[in-house]
Amino acid sequence: MLDNPPLTNLQTRDIESLLHPYTPIHQLKSTGTVVMGRGKGVYVYDTQGRGYIEGMSGLWCAGLGFGDEEMIEAAIEQMRTLPYYHIFGAKSSEPAIELAEKLKEIAPVPISKVFFTSSGSEANDTQVKLAWYMNNAMGRPNKKKIISRIKAYHGVTVMAASLTGLPSNHNGWDLPVDRVLHTDCPHHYRFGIEGESEAEFTARMAKSLRDLIEREGPDTIAAMIAEPVMGAGGVVIPPKGYYEAIQAVLAEHDIMLIADEVITGFGRTGNWWGSQTLNMRPKTISAAKQLTSAYAPLGAVMVPEDVYQAYVDHSATLGTFAHGFTYGGHPLSCALGVKAIEIYQRRDIIGHVRRLMPVFERRMKKIGEHPLVGEARYCGLVGAAELVADKASKRSFDPRNGVGPKASKLIEENGAILRALGDTIAICPPMIISEAELNELFDRFETGLDQAEAWVSTGALRAA
Numbered sequence: 001m002l003d004n005p006p007l008t009n010l011q012t013r014d015i016e017s018l019l020h021p022y023t024p025i026h027q028l029k030s031t032g033t034v035v036m037g038r039g040k041g042v043y044v045y046d047t048q049g050r051g052y053i054e055g056m057s058g059l060w061c062a063g064l065g066f067g068d069e070e071m072i073e074a075a076i077e078q079m080r081t082l083p084y085y086h087i088f089g090a091k092s093s094e095p096a097i098e099l100a101e102k103l104k105e106i107a108p109v110p111i112s113k114v115f116f117t118s119s120g121s122e123a124n125d126t127q128v129k130l131a132w133y134m135n136n137a138m139g140r141p142n143k144k145k146i147i148s149r150i151k152a153y154h155g156v157t158v159m160a161a162s163l164t165g166l167p168s169n170h171n172g173w174d175l176p177v178d179r180v181l182h183t184d185c186p187h188h189y190r191f192g193i194e195g196e197s198e199a200e201f202t203a204r205m206a207k208s209l210r211d212l213i214e215r216e217g218p219d220t221i222a223a224m225i226a227e228p229v230m231g232a233g234g235v236v237i238p239p240k241g242y243y244e245a246i247q248a249v250l251a252e253h254d255i256m257l258i259a260d261e262v263i264t265g266f267g268r269t270g271n272w273w274g275s276q277t278l279n280m281r282p283k284t285i286s287a288a289k290q291l292t293s294a295y296a297p298l299g300a301v302m303v304p305e306d307v308y309q310a311y312v313d314h315s316a317t318l319g320t321f322a323h324g325f326t327y328g329g330h331p332l333s334c335a336l337g338v339k340a341i342e343i344y345q346r347r348d349i350i351g352h353v354r355r356l357m358p359v360f361e362r363r364m365k366k367i368g369e370h371p372l373v374g375e376a377r378y379c380g381l382v383g384a385a386e387l388v389a390d391k392a393s394k395r396s397f398d399p400r401n402g403v404g405p406k407a408s409k410l411i412e413e414n415g416a417i418l419r420a421l422g423d424t425i426a427i428c429p430p431m432i433i434s435e436a437e438l439n440e441l442f443d444r445f446e447t448g449l450d451q452a453e454a455w456v457s458t459g460a461l462r463a464a
């Protein structure tokens with residue numbers, strides 16, 4: 001097989017005109033892009049006619065898969081009725097109202113108001129601004145820092161990227177900005193000390209958080225933001241008891257917890273919210289992605305009544321609540337959000353996820369036995385395989401060898417799209433996937449891993 005076949009016309013036009021996110025753009029001229037043409041169910045097809053199982057739901061978002069007729073109908077109907085309106089300056093529209101009501105109904109903690117954005121990054125950016133606004137309203141002008149975690153992913157706007165705890169989002173971008181603190185990543189496999197139990201590790205995480213808070217001064221810290229399961233940082237599932245321990249420390253110091261449910265919301269972990277699966281009790285919540293099953297862009301920030309009342313007080317002092325996005329509460333997106341939630345409920349998508357979870361678990365455990373895989377981790381229908389040079393010592397490959405990207409390329413050549421997060425291969429299939437399709441996805445995953453193993457062995461890439 002040719003490594004780099006000649007580029008098609010579309011691929012050439014693509015490279016001439018698009019700046020691609022999260023892509024080694026210096027290599028694009030030789031590798032080209034995969035131009036997707038259409039999608040149906042869990043499958044997507046590129047413009048050269050090749051089909052793939054979309055094992056990542058796009059970017060962890062297309063929970064209902066592709067081409068759902070009910071979603072399409074809802075979009076057409078809303079476009080005909082009111083294709084755009086805003087909710088600034090005391091205007092509103094029915095889809096925004098209805099979706100806000102729905103979100104209040106299904107929220108994992110009491111929620112009073114919903115603020116709409118167009119993306120997860122904007123939701124998290126808004127969370128920070130709202131925390132500052134609230135503390136100004138409450139006469140606590142110094143309580144402004146936000147704690148995040150190493151390996152967290154919260155998006156790419158200036159503040160969301162600062163909250164993100166990944167070097168590639170900071171190096172070269174003049175980030176993070178100040179007022180952002182990063183505490184430890186709760187990944188026992190990678191950051192546990194030799195012989196340390198999960199319980200001891202969790203206690204160390206809590207102590208480290210406490211030390212950070214006491215060093216900085218609790219009266220300078222507004223909030224901590226956390227994904228229930230860390231996604232882009234490698235699908236990190238904290239040990240049992242982690243959130244209970246963390247939350248006790250936060251409560252002691254009057255620091256509110258923000259749950260970033262952008263990936264974990266709407267059934268992904270086997271409950272409506274990752275907070276429920278992981279025993280988190282957040283004060284406020286960010287949502288996006290599966291909120292509309294990615295049929296249109298939408299993010300949301302959900303806040304309780306006491307927090308909302310602080311905004312009301314501050315609005316009274318300042319004259320208005322001066323924050324909002326042109327497309328926040330877009331009627332098309334909100335109509336699709338309402339329809340997606342209705343479908344999740346009517347078709348019992350969460351029940352379906354739960355029925356598939358034992359299959360997912362069995363297949364992930366088998367992936368964990370593969371010679372390339374150091375740890376296979378999973379929660380609901382999201383998981384990852386961390387590829388290592390040496391299983392016993394957990395030694396990683398030299399990142400310059402690009403073992404993860406090579407493995408995901410080989411998996412793709414077998415007709416399955418998964419995502420390399422460095423040398424960790426993530427899997428997050430559409431929640432509507434059937435058992436047979438899920439098994440087929442794992443078969444292709446395994447074949448790709450076998451080929452990656454052969455490539456690693458041939459190239460002697462395990463050398464220390």
Ligand SMILES: Cc1ncc(COP(=O)(O)O)c(C=O)c1O
Binds near residue numbers: 059124153231232260
């Ligand atoms: C947990 C989490 N938060 C926030 C974001 C940012 O969302 P967006 O890309 O819609 O800005 C993402 C995106 O992957 C995410 O995974």
